[in-house]
Amino acid sequence: MTAFFIDADNLCAPAWVEEAFRTLEQHEGSVSLRRAYGSADKLKGLGEVLRTRMIRPYMNLSLTKNTTDVALAVDVMELSYEPSHPSTIAIGSGDADFVPLVLRLRERGFRMVCLSDRGKMAPEAVNAYDQVFLVGQEADAVTEAPAAVQDAAPPAPRSPAAKKTPARKTTPRKAAAPKPAVQAALSRKAPAKKAAAKKVASTTAAKAADGRRARSASGxxxxxxxxxxxxxxxxxxxxxxxxxxxxxxxxxxxxxxxxxxxxxxxxxxxxxxxxxxxxxxxxxxxxxxxxx
The missing domain is CATH 1.10.10 (Arc Repressor Mutant, subunit A)
Structure with a gap:
């Protein structure tokens, strides 16, 4: 049994919630319990995907400080002590505030999965989860996801000839990479890629400048x-x-x-x-x- 708890104040784009849900079903199977927590405005913005995916909304109280994270954590802990509790708990947020909750549940034997917007995944939270999936189209996403972090979209199929080439034998080593490499991938770029990144940034800046000049000429x-x-x-x-x-x-x-x-x-x-x-x-x- 899999339960999916969405922090709608963090994972708030309808397309990304839909992508996260498809990814969770693909990798963890059927999702029995589905809840989304957030403010009235955020939940209203997700109204269509909540309806089509049958995700039960839990509106947060309107207070001077946002307490959505605490409301979600309380319900997750309460559910974990139920006789028919799930074996896998998925958190739809990359917020580091959930790390104490995740560690406590992992100690009790639950499989913990994170589904986060690429731009909102806290690097220090990655190692707390058994699996992390990134969704969305942010340009600063991890380019080479280590073992514990995967893009939500499945890789493109390879031709039979390509599978037989010696270069493909390096793939298993990526799956065996130690977890510290996950945090390193999120917090810094590999030195070998810095020159290429600078070149791309320079090209992008030049194109942006051209675009600004063109717009200033025409309005x-x-x-x-x-x-x-x-x-x-x-x-x-x-x-x-x-x-x-x-x-x-x-x-x-x-x-x-x-x-x-x-x-x-x-x-x-x-x-x-x-x-x-x-x-x-x-x-x-x-x-x-x-x-x-």
């Missing part, structure tokens, strides 16, 4: 469309109010919004497609699909 922001915004912030497609800060972070990550660019200025370019509230110092945004 800033014209390269950003409503489709771009919806593709990188899919929670908006539901037409429900979303926290402006969460949407802005996704747009920053996708390079659709500069660090010094006001987010409200971008949305006000499309007054028929997006609505902000309140009028002064807005903190929420929604898409108006009927206006398309």
């Amino acid at each position: 800033a922001g014209e390269a950003v469309s409503v489709r771009n915004i919806l593709d990188h912030a899919p929670a908006l497609k539901a037409g429900q109010w979303q926290p402006l800060g969460d949407i802005v972070k996704l747009l920053h990550d996708a390079k659709l919004l500069g660090k010094n660019t006001a987010s409200t200025k971008l949305f006000k370019k499309f007054p028929d497609q997006f609505e902000l509230k309140p009028q002064t110092q807005p903190n929420a945004v929604r898409y108006l699909p009927e206006a398309r």
